[in-house]
Amino acid sequence: MLRAVYKWVDERLDVTPIWRDVADHEVPEHVNPAHHFSAFIYCFGGLTFFVVMIQILSGMFLAMYYVPDIINAHASVKYLQTEVAMGTIVRGMHHWGASVAIVMLFLHTLRVFFTGSYKNPREFNWIVGVLIFFMMLGLGFTGYLLPWDNKAYFATKVGIQIAESVPFIGSYLATFLQGGDMVGATTIPRFYALHVFFLPAGLLGLLATHFILIRRQGISGPL
Amino acid sequence: MSKKVSRRQFLTYTLGGTAGFLGMGMLFPMIRFAADPMLKKGGKGAFVKTNYKEDQITETPLSVDFRVDVKDGWYVPEGGEPRTAWVMKSEGKILALSPVCKHLGCTVGWESNPQFKGEFFCPCHFGRYFKNGTNVPGTPPTKPLDQYETKIEAGHLWIGPIKKA
Ligand code: FES
Numbered sequence: 580m581l582r583a584v585y586k587w588v589d590e591r592l593d594v595t596p597i598w599r600d601v602a603d604h605e606v607p608e609h610v611n612p613a614h615h616f617s618a619f620i621y622c623f624g625g626l627t628f629f630v631v632m633i634q635i636l637s638g639m640f641l642a643m644y645y646v647p648d649i650i651n652a653h654a655s656v657k658y659l660q661t662e663v664a665m666g667t668i669v670r671g672m673h674h675w676g677a678s679v680a681i682v683m684l685f686l687h688t689l690r691v692f693f694t695g696s697y698k699n700p701r702e703f704n705w706i707v708g709v710l711i712f713f714m715m716l717g718l719g720f721t722g723y724l725l726p727w728d729n730k731a732y733f734a735t736k737v738g739i740q741i742a743e744s745v746p747f748i749g750s751y752l753a754t755f756l757q758g759g760d761m762v763g764a765t766t767i768p769r770f771y772a773l774h775v776f777f778l779p780a781g782l783l784g785l786l787a788t789h790f791i792l793i794r795r796q797g798i799s800g801p802l
Numbered sequence: 803m804s805k806k807v808s809r810r811q812f813l814t815y816t817l818g819g820t821a822g823f824l825g826m827g828m829l830f831p832m833i834r835f836a837a838d839p840m841l842k843k844g845g846k847g848a849f850v851k852t853n854y855k856e857d858q859i860t861e862t863p864l865s866v867d868f869r870v871d872v873k874d875g876w877y878v879p880e881g882g883e884p885r886t887a888w889v890m891k892s893e894g895k896i897l898a899l900s901p902v903c904k905h906l907g908c909t910v911g912w913e914s915n916p917q918f919k920g921e922f923f924c925p926c927h928f929g930r931y932f933k934n935g936t937n938v939p940g941t942p943p944t945k946p947l948d949q950y951e952t953k954i955e956a957g958h959l960w961i962g963p964i965k966k967a
Contacts, residue, residue, distance in 0.1 A: 633828065640832040644875075651876070658876035665831040665840045672831070 604794070609801035620694075621798070623687035627784065630680040634718075635674040637777065639664065645725065647771035649764050651703040652727035677719055684715055696799040704792040707785055714782040735762050735770075850882075854889070854959045859896060863888040863912040863922075863933065865960030866898070868961050880945070887950050888912055888922070889963055892934055897963055900948040910947070922947065955960045 589595055602778045610621040644659035644666075646652060659666045688708065691697055697705035724735040739762065744751040758765030852868045866889045869882035887898040899922070901909050908926035915923040921938065922931040928937040928960075935947035950964035 636828075637832060643836055654876040659835075662876075664841070665835045665837055668837075669833040670888055672828075752956045 583636065607801075610798055620686075620690045623683055623690055626638055627680060627683040628688050630676055630683055631782070631786070633699060634676050634680060636785060637669050637776065638675065640669055642775060643711070647725065647767045649727065649767060652725060656726045656729050672713055673722075681715060681719060684712060686710065694799065694802060698799075701792075701799065704789060707792065711782065711785045711789060714778055718774060718782070720776045721770040721778065723739060724762075724770045725774065732762060735766070745790055782794060834870040846951065849953060849962040851955075851960045852961055855957050856954050856959060859889055859891055859959065861891050863890040863899070864907045865912070866959070885961075889952070889959065889961075890933070894929070896952045896954070896959070897953045898950040900950060900964060903929050903943060903945060904937065905929045905942040933955065 593802055610618050611686045612622065641659065644655055644663060646655045656670070661667075661671050691705070691708070701749045720735075720738055739753050739756050742756060743749040754760070754771070756766070757763075758769040847870070849917055850868050852866050854864070854866055858864070868885055868886050868887070870885055871882045872879065886901050888901060889896065889898045891897070893948055899954055901911070901922075903910050903924040905924065905927060905928065908923045908924050908929075910922040910929070910931065913919060913935055914925070918930055922933075922935070924930070924943070927942045929943040930941045931943065932938060932945055935949065937943040949965045951965050953960045953962070
Protein backbone atom coordinates (compact mmCIF):
# COMPACT_ATOMS: atom_id res chain seq x y z
CA MET A 580 0.00 0.00 0.00
CA LEU A 581 2.62 2.53 1.13
CA ARG A 582 4.89 1.27 -1.60
CA ALA A 583 2.15 1.81 -4.19
CA VAL A 584 1.56 5.38 -3.02
CA TYR A 585 5.28 6.06 -3.13
CA LYS A 586 5.49 4.62 -6.63
CA TRP A 587 2.56 6.72 -7.79
CA VAL A 588 4.18 9.92 -6.51
CA ASP A 589 7.64 8.93 -7.70
CA GLU A 590 6.45 8.21 -11.23
CA ARG A 591 5.13 11.75 -11.47
CA LEU A 592 7.60 13.78 -9.42
CA ASP A 593 10.76 11.67 -9.54
CA VAL A 594 11.45 12.15 -5.84
CA THR A 595 13.90 9.26 -5.44
CA PRO A 596 16.98 11.25 -6.47
CA ILE A 597 16.03 14.02 -4.03
CA TRP A 598 15.88 11.87 -0.95
CA ARG A 599 18.89 9.85 -2.15
CA ASP A 600 20.81 13.13 -2.16
CA VAL A 601 19.63 13.97 1.33
CA ALA A 602 19.73 10.62 3.10
CA ASP A 603 21.83 8.19 1.17
CA HIS A 604 25.46 8.89 1.87
CA GLU A 605 28.39 6.97 3.18
CA VAL A 606 29.14 7.00 6.88
CA PRO A 607 32.92 6.65 7.17
CA GLU A 608 34.14 3.99 9.57
CA HIS A 609 35.80 6.44 11.96
CA VAL A 610 32.49 8.22 12.69
CA ASN A 611 30.38 5.08 13.04
CA PRO A 612 29.85 4.02 16.67
CA ALA A 613 29.13 0.48 15.44
CA HIS A 614 32.80 0.22 14.49
CA HIS A 615 34.47 2.19 17.25
CA PHE A 616 32.24 2.97 20.17
CA SER A 617 34.21 6.13 20.92
CA ALA A 618 32.87 7.51 17.65
CA PHE A 619 29.70 8.43 19.52
CA ILE A 620 31.24 11.87 19.91
CA TYR A 621 30.37 12.39 16.25
CA CYS A 622 26.69 12.13 17.17
CA PHE A 623 26.50 15.36 19.13
CA GLY A 624 25.80 17.54 16.08
CA GLY A 625 22.93 15.35 14.98
CA LEU A 626 21.60 15.19 18.53
CA THR A 627 21.68 18.97 18.74
CA PHE A 628 19.60 19.12 15.59
CA PHE A 629 17.18 16.55 16.99
CA VAL A 630 16.73 18.56 20.18
CA VAL A 631 16.22 21.73 18.14
CA MET A 632 13.42 19.94 16.26
CA ILE A 633 11.81 19.02 19.59
CA GLN A 634 12.12 22.64 20.66
CA ILE A 635 10.41 23.87 17.52
CA LEU A 636 7.60 21.32 17.83
CA SER A 637 6.95 21.78 21.54
CA GLY A 638 7.20 25.55 21.08
CA MET A 639 4.55 25.47 18.37
CA PHE A 640 2.23 23.63 20.72
CA LEU A 641 2.95 25.91 23.68
CA ALA A 642 2.07 28.89 21.50
CA MET A 643 -1.47 27.52 21.32
CA TYR A 644 -1.98 28.58 24.93
CA TYR A 645 0.63 31.21 25.66
CA VAL A 646 -0.27 34.91 25.52
CA PRO A 647 2.63 37.38 25.33
CA ASP A 648 1.49 40.27 27.48
CA ILE A 649 2.05 41.47 31.03
CA ILE A 650 -1.40 40.56 32.32
CA ASN A 651 -1.87 37.18 30.73
CA ALA A 652 1.65 35.80 30.25
CA HIS A 653 2.10 34.32 33.69
CA ALA A 654 -1.56 33.34 34.02
CA SER A 655 -1.53 31.53 30.68
CA VAL A 656 1.68 29.66 31.50
CA LYS A 657 0.26 28.65 34.85
CA TYR A 658 -2.93 27.52 33.17
CA LEU A 659 -1.25 25.45 30.48
CA GLN A 660 1.07 23.88 33.02
CA THR A 661 -1.45 23.07 35.74
CA GLU A 662 -4.82 22.70 34.02
CA VAL A 663 -4.19 21.46 30.50
CA ALA A 664 -3.57 17.74 30.12
CA MET A 665 0.13 16.92 29.63
CA GLY A 666 0.96 20.59 30.05
CA THR A 667 3.73 19.75 32.47
CA ILE A 668 5.25 17.39 29.93
CA VAL A 669 5.04 19.70 26.93
CA ARG A 670 6.34 22.70 28.83
CA GLY A 671 8.93 20.42 30.44
CA MET A 672 10.15 19.33 27.00
CA HIS A 673 10.65 22.95 26.01
CA HIS A 674 12.18 23.96 29.34
CA TRP A 675 14.66 21.07 29.67
CA GLY A 676 15.17 20.81 25.93
CA ALA A 677 16.48 24.36 25.93
CA SER A 678 19.25 23.40 28.31
CA VAL A 679 19.93 20.09 26.58
CA ALA A 680 20.23 21.86 23.23
CA ILE A 681 22.90 24.20 24.57
CA VAL A 682 24.76 21.32 26.24
CA MET A 683 24.68 19.23 23.06
CA LEU A 684 25.77 22.19 20.99
CA PHE A 685 28.66 22.76 23.36
CA LEU A 686 29.71 19.10 23.23
CA HIS A 687 29.52 19.21 19.44
CA THR A 688 31.73 22.31 19.45
CA LEU A 689 34.25 20.55 21.70
CA ARG A 690 34.32 17.54 19.38
CA VAL A 691 34.92 19.73 16.35
CA PHE A 692 37.60 21.62 18.23
CA PHE A 693 39.52 18.63 19.55
CA THR A 694 39.37 16.68 16.30
CA GLY A 695 40.60 19.80 14.50
CA SER A 696 37.66 19.54 12.11
CA TYR A 697 37.41 23.33 11.85
CA LYS A 698 40.70 23.49 9.93
CA ASN A 699 41.10 24.13 6.22
CA PRO A 700 38.85 23.73 4.24
CA ARG A 701 36.08 23.90 6.88
CA GLU A 702 36.81 27.32 8.43
CA PHE A 703 33.64 28.75 6.97
CA ASN A 704 31.48 26.09 8.54
CA TRP A 705 33.06 26.78 11.94
CA ILE A 706 31.98 30.39 11.58
CA VAL A 707 28.46 29.35 10.63
CA GLY A 708 28.49 27.11 13.69
CA VAL A 709 29.50 29.98 15.95
CA LEU A 710 26.64 32.06 14.51
CA ILE A 711 24.28 29.16 15.29
CA PHE A 712 25.63 29.20 18.84
CA PHE A 713 24.75 32.90 19.15
CA MET A 714 21.28 32.29 17.70
CA MET A 715 20.70 29.58 20.29
CA LEU A 716 21.88 31.83 23.09
CA GLY A 717 19.51 34.50 21.77
CA LEU A 718 16.66 31.99 21.77
CA GLY A 719 17.51 31.03 25.32
CA PHE A 720 17.66 34.63 26.45
CA THR A 721 14.42 35.73 24.81
CA GLY A 722 12.55 32.60 25.91
CA TYR A 723 13.59 33.11 29.50
CA LEU A 724 11.47 36.26 29.85
CA LEU A 725 8.26 34.79 28.49
CA PRO A 726 6.86 33.05 31.63
CA TRP A 727 6.95 36.50 33.25
CA ASP A 728 7.80 35.33 36.74
CA ASN A 729 10.36 36.86 39.07
CA LYS A 730 13.24 34.86 37.66
CA ALA A 731 12.28 35.85 34.12
CA TYR A 732 11.94 39.50 34.99
CA PHE A 733 15.21 39.90 36.84
CA ALA A 734 17.21 37.72 34.46
CA THR A 735 16.06 39.96 31.64
CA LYS A 736 16.88 43.10 33.61
CA VAL A 737 20.38 41.76 34.20
CA GLY A 738 20.79 40.77 30.56
CA ILE A 739 19.66 44.15 29.36
CA GLN A 740 22.00 45.94 31.76
CA ILE A 741 24.85 43.86 30.41
CA ALA A 742 23.86 44.96 26.90
CA GLU A 743 23.73 48.52 28.21
CA SER A 744 27.36 48.34 29.29
CA VAL A 745 28.50 48.04 25.66
CA PRO A 746 30.49 51.21 24.84
CA PHE A 747 28.72 53.89 22.79
CA ILE A 748 25.75 51.89 21.50
CA GLY A 749 24.83 50.34 24.88
CA SER A 750 21.91 52.57 25.79
CA TYR A 751 20.43 52.30 22.29
CA LEU A 752 20.76 48.55 22.47
CA ALA A 753 18.97 48.44 25.84
CA THR A 754 16.12 50.63 24.61
CA PHE A 755 15.81 48.51 21.49
CA LEU A 756 15.64 45.29 23.49
CA GLN A 757 13.18 46.73 25.99
CA GLY A 758 11.10 48.45 23.37
CA GLY A 759 11.00 51.40 25.80
CA ASP A 760 12.56 52.66 29.01
CA MET A 761 11.79 49.63 31.12
CA VAL A 762 11.22 45.90 31.06
CA GLY A 763 7.47 45.66 30.78
CA ALA A 764 4.48 45.79 28.48
CA THR A 765 6.56 46.57 25.39
CA THR A 766 9.28 44.06 26.18
CA ILE A 767 7.29 40.82 26.19
CA PRO A 768 5.82 41.06 22.66
CA ARG A 769 9.23 42.07 21.37
CA PHE A 770 10.98 39.13 22.99
CA TYR A 771 8.17 36.87 21.85
CA ALA A 772 8.52 38.02 18.23
CA LEU A 773 12.26 37.49 18.39
CA HIS A 774 11.80 34.12 20.08
CA VAL A 775 9.24 32.65 17.69
CA PHE A 776 9.85 34.42 14.38
CA PHE A 777 13.17 36.18 13.88
CA LEU A 778 15.60 33.92 15.70
CA PRO A 779 14.10 30.59 14.53
CA ALA A 780 14.08 31.87 10.94
CA GLY A 781 17.72 32.85 11.28
CA LEU A 782 18.54 29.57 12.97
CA LEU A 783 16.92 27.46 10.24
CA GLY A 784 18.76 29.42 7.54
CA LEU A 785 22.08 28.90 9.30
CA LEU A 786 21.37 25.22 9.92
CA ALA A 787 20.61 24.73 6.24
CA THR A 788 23.94 26.38 5.38
CA HIS A 789 25.71 24.26 8.00
CA PHE A 790 24.32 21.04 6.51
CA ILE A 791 24.88 21.99 2.87
CA LEU A 792 28.49 22.80 3.67
CA ILE A 793 29.10 19.55 5.52
CA ARG A 794 27.60 17.57 2.63
CA ARG A 795 29.68 19.48 0.15
CA GLN A 796 32.93 19.15 2.10
CA GLY A 797 32.33 15.82 3.78
CA ILE A 798 33.17 14.81 7.34
CA SER A 799 36.80 15.44 8.26
CA GLY A 800 39.09 12.42 8.19
CA PRO A 801 40.20 10.27 11.13
CA LEU A 802 42.70 11.61 13.60
CA MET B 803 6.66 -12.72 -3.35
CA SER B 804 7.57 -15.28 -0.75
CA LYS B 805 5.70 -15.33 2.53
CA LYS B 806 8.90 -15.59 4.50
CA VAL B 807 10.12 -12.39 6.12
CA SER B 808 13.64 -11.71 4.99
CA ARG B 809 16.32 -10.60 7.40
CA ARG B 810 16.30 -7.17 5.76
CA GLN B 811 12.53 -6.84 6.06
CA PHE B 812 12.65 -7.94 9.68
CA LEU B 813 15.23 -5.26 10.45
CA THR B 814 13.25 -2.62 8.57
CA TYR B 815 10.08 -3.44 10.49
CA THR B 816 11.87 -3.55 13.83
CA LEU B 817 13.66 -0.27 13.23
CA GLY B 818 10.53 1.34 11.83
CA GLY B 819 8.45 0.13 14.75
CA THR B 820 10.94 1.36 17.30
CA ALA B 821 11.27 4.73 15.59
CA GLY B 822 7.49 5.02 15.38
CA PHE B 823 7.13 4.15 19.05
CA LEU B 824 9.69 6.73 20.10
CA GLY B 825 8.18 9.31 17.78
CA MET B 826 4.72 8.71 19.22
CA GLY B 827 6.13 9.01 22.72
CA MET B 828 7.26 12.47 21.71
CA LEU B 829 4.19 13.49 19.72
CA PHE B 830 1.45 12.04 21.90
CA PRO B 831 1.83 14.49 24.82
CA MET B 832 1.83 17.43 22.43
CA ILE B 833 -1.26 16.28 20.55
CA ARG B 834 -3.09 15.45 23.78
CA PHE B 835 -2.11 18.91 25.04
CA ALA B 836 -3.53 20.62 21.97
CA ALA B 837 -6.70 18.51 21.97
CA ASP B 838 -7.40 19.10 25.66
CA PRO B 839 -10.19 21.69 25.20
CA MET B 840 -12.19 19.12 23.22
CA LEU B 841 -11.91 16.57 25.99
CA LYS B 842 -12.60 18.88 28.94
CA LYS B 843 -15.98 18.68 30.64
CA GLY B 844 -18.02 21.87 30.65
CA GLY B 845 -19.26 23.51 33.85
CA LYS B 846 -22.55 22.27 35.28
CA GLY B 847 -24.37 25.62 35.55
CA ALA B 848 -26.14 26.62 38.75
CA PHE B 849 -29.24 28.69 39.39
CA VAL B 850 -28.64 32.40 39.85
CA LYS B 851 -30.94 34.93 41.45
CA THR B 852 -32.24 37.76 39.28
CA ASN B 853 -33.47 41.19 40.36
CA TYR B 854 -37.03 40.43 39.27
CA LYS B 855 -39.97 39.49 41.45
CA GLU B 856 -42.50 36.92 40.39
CA ASP B 857 -45.27 39.48 39.95
CA GLN B 858 -43.18 41.54 37.51
CA ILE B 859 -43.39 38.75 34.97
CA THR B 860 -46.31 39.19 32.59
CA GLU B 861 -47.44 37.83 29.29
CA THR B 862 -45.13 40.31 27.52
CA PRO B 863 -41.54 39.09 27.16
CA LEU B 864 -39.27 40.92 29.56
CA SER B 865 -35.52 41.20 29.01
CA VAL B 866 -33.96 39.87 32.21
CA ASP B 867 -30.25 40.41 32.81
CA PHE B 868 -28.39 38.05 35.07
CA ARG B 869 -24.80 37.03 35.63
CA VAL B 870 -23.29 33.58 35.46
CA ASP B 871 -19.89 32.53 36.72
CA VAL B 872 -17.71 31.48 33.82
CA LYS B 873 -14.18 30.23 33.58
CA ASP B 874 -12.59 31.13 30.27
CA GLY B 875 -9.26 29.32 30.45
CA TRP B 876 -7.31 31.25 33.07
CA TYR B 877 -9.69 34.21 32.81
CA VAL B 878 -12.46 34.39 35.41
CA PRO B 879 -14.40 37.63 34.99
CA GLU B 880 -15.23 39.24 38.32
CA GLY B 881 -18.92 38.99 39.14
CA GLY B 882 -19.46 36.62 36.23
CA GLU B 883 -20.52 37.27 32.69
CA PRO B 884 -23.70 39.07 31.74
CA ARG B 885 -26.44 36.98 30.15
CA THR B 886 -29.96 37.83 29.12
CA ALA B 887 -33.18 35.88 28.92
CA TRP B 888 -36.59 36.80 27.54
CA VAL B 889 -38.95 35.92 30.39
CA MET B 890 -42.74 35.79 30.17
CA LYS B 891 -45.77 33.97 31.53
CA SER B 892 -47.24 31.52 29.13
CA GLU B 893 -50.15 29.27 30.00
CA GLY B 894 -49.55 29.99 33.68
CA LYS B 895 -45.95 28.80 33.53
CA ILE B 896 -42.78 30.87 33.35
CA LEU B 897 -40.96 30.70 30.04
CA ALA B 898 -37.39 31.98 29.83
CA LEU B 899 -36.02 32.00 26.31
CA SER B 900 -32.37 32.27 25.40
CA PRO B 901 -31.79 35.17 23.02
CA VAL B 902 -29.22 33.21 21.01
CA CYS B 903 -30.53 32.64 17.51
CA LYS B 904 -30.67 28.98 16.50
CA HIS B 905 -29.54 29.81 12.99
CA LEU B 906 -25.95 30.97 13.52
CA GLY B 907 -25.91 32.47 16.98
CA CYS B 908 -26.73 36.16 16.67
CA THR B 909 -28.93 37.83 19.29
CA VAL B 910 -32.67 38.01 18.86
CA GLY B 911 -34.88 40.81 20.19
CA TRP B 912 -38.58 41.01 21.03
CA GLU B 913 -40.34 43.08 18.39
CA SER B 914 -37.00 44.58 17.47
CA ASN B 915 -38.21 44.86 13.91
CA PRO B 916 -41.37 46.97 13.65
CA GLN B 917 -42.42 44.92 10.61
CA PHE B 918 -42.89 41.82 12.71
CA LYS B 919 -45.15 42.58 15.66
CA GLY B 920 -45.40 39.93 18.35
CA GLU B 921 -42.34 38.06 17.21
CA PHE B 922 -38.68 37.69 18.10
CA PHE B 923 -36.45 38.96 15.34
CA CYS B 924 -32.83 38.23 14.49
CA PRO B 925 -31.16 40.96 12.44
CA CYS B 926 -28.38 38.82 10.99
CA HIS B 927 -30.39 36.92 8.40
CA PHE B 928 -33.94 37.92 9.27
CA GLY B 929 -34.65 34.91 11.44
CA ARG B 930 -38.02 35.08 13.22
CA TYR B 931 -39.63 33.26 16.13
CA PHE B 932 -43.16 33.26 17.51
CA LYS B 933 -43.73 34.46 21.04
CA ASN B 934 -43.29 30.98 22.50
CA GLY B 935 -39.89 30.66 20.81
CA THR B 936 -40.96 28.44 17.92
CA ASN B 937 -39.15 29.37 14.73
CA VAL B 938 -41.29 30.88 12.00
CA PRO B 939 -41.22 28.43 9.08
CA GLY B 940 -39.52 29.76 6.00
CA THR B 941 -37.01 31.88 7.94
CA PRO B 942 -33.40 30.73 8.46
CA PRO B 943 -33.64 29.16 11.96
CA THR B 944 -34.61 25.50 11.93
CA LYS B 945 -35.13 25.02 15.67
CA PRO B 946 -37.02 26.88 18.40
CA LEU B 947 -35.12 29.11 20.82
CA ASP B 948 -33.49 27.37 23.79
CA GLN B 949 -35.22 27.62 27.15
CA TYR B 950 -33.61 28.29 30.50
CA GLU B 951 -34.69 26.42 33.57
CA THR B 952 -36.36 28.73 36.06
CA LYS B 953 -37.61 28.63 39.62
CA ILE B 954 -39.21 31.04 42.05
CA GLU B 955 -37.60 31.28 45.45
CA ALA B 956 -38.82 33.71 48.10
CA GLY B 957 -40.69 35.62 45.46
CA HIS B 958 -37.64 36.14 43.25
CA LEU B 959 -37.02 34.70 39.83
CA TRP B 960 -34.02 32.41 39.54
CA ILE B 961 -32.54 31.31 36.24
CA GLY B 962 -30.65 28.07 35.75
CA PRO B 963 -28.92 26.24 32.91
CA ILE B 964 -30.35 25.77 29.44
CA LYS B 965 -32.93 22.98 29.36
CA LYS B 966 -31.82 19.86 27.57
CA ALA B 967 -34.14 19.07 24.71
S1 FES C 1 -28.09 34.10 12.96
FE1 FES C 1 -30.16 34.63 13.36
S2 FES C 1 -30.97 34.49 11.37
FE2 FES C 1 -28.92 33.91 10.98
